[in-house]
Amino acid sequence: MMDHLLVMPIILPLFAGLAILWKRDASARFKRLVSLSAMALLVAVGVALITMASDDTIRYYALGDWQPPFGIVMVLDRLSALMVLLTSVLALFAGLYACAGQDEEGSNFHGLFQLQLMGINGAFMTGDLFNLFVFFEVLLIASYALLMHGGGKARTQSGLHYVALNLAGSSLFLIALGVLYGTLGTLNMADMAQKVATLDTSSAGLTMAAGLLLLTVFALKSAMLPLYFWLPRAYAAAPAAVAALFAIMTKVGIYAILRVFSLIFGNQAGALADMASPWIWWGGLATLALAAVGCLSARDMRTLVSYLVLVSVGTLLAAASLPGQQSLSALLYYMPQTTLVTGGLFLLADLIDDQRGKAGARIVKSRPLRQPALLGTLFFIGMAGIAGLPPFSGAIGKAMILQATPEGARVWLWSILLVAGLCAIVAASRAGSTFFWRSSEGEASGPLAGPARGIATAALIGAAPLLALLAGPITQFTDATAEQLDHPARYIDAILNPDPENQAMPMSNSEETP
Known part of the structure; x- marks a missing residue:
């Protein structure tokens, strides 16, 4: 039974989504119950997968018992387990927030939400590039509809841009897969x-071109400059619960970069070894620098949080291009906190919007908030955490990244990262002082946060102090994950040379890492 857990992150949201869509005329209570129950079970599955992966065994699940490299396989290692758990926690609280009424603004919200979870988890678990493309398409199709949930001019415009760019990205992805299959004869x-x-020189050029096409696609998914201009408008226009879930979407692109360019084009790839590192390095630094400027120019909180997402993307990409296990471990510690906290800030922006009347989330003087103490506390913790102020986890993650930076690269990363943090602090201070101190005369009105929305927002923003308190055991896990990623031969042996003694079930195989 435990071996079948490897496909549960895909099966659970698939069946839950189909059940909700099949009963689309059912009551909102039924849909919410099915959706939240499935996501709560998904969190439990994520914890179980983390526990399984902690023994350093790389497992795979061969669908239909078709063994690799010919069949479809789902692979569990430390990195995929971490990403599934992160997605599950974020989705649970984003879904809880939506259940306070946002899910009724349009049709089929919960069904689409579940199908997007299926696509995201599938992308993290697959061991095959073609199936990575398939799961990308599943999550994107669901995200198209969720982005425009509730309608409106802003959502429609940003949705059309988002769809057009991702269709172009999907075309490039297919071209890259075709070239790679032609030169290598496999997509496992x-x-x-x-x-x-062991590639011969006659095929190396085509393989490199296809690899760079893949990098372009993943750069679009992760919103790396110059392919990030779609993100601020799309995320700012999306419903709060959808924008919170979208905080993981850029991390899907970063995960794909880590997986593909450490495993296929890593330091063991001969003439193509580490071919993407310079592009990721300079793209990450440029993204970080431009996103910092975007924070200062933001005129409403949703746009500000969108640019803070891009600040985290630039930081993660720059760290991903650095050599050594220390930078990988720092990246993996920083990724969960920035994903959860930015997701919580999107929810907080919606709460502030509701209580400020016509001013909404715009950074302008307006009437006082009904819950200034609660919202102010959450704003301070969230912004301090994402800007990297101690004692929150953002400061620990950034310090780890700075410490892992080689001496020759410090002049670039240290200066840009610290200036970006200062820009985030200035932008957050301007927004916070306007929202909570520069209130005009008038009666506080608007809906209260309520239990569901308050718990969801506090839980995600609460990741900033919680991950700081748990920094010891988390960094132990990320250190081991970085060590596993830095030795791709273990992954290759586990998939292609399985030990029959470890085959607990006919459809599942595992290999004990050396």
């Missing part, structure tokens, strides 16, 4: 890694 990632290492 472990098999590709083995063949790239």
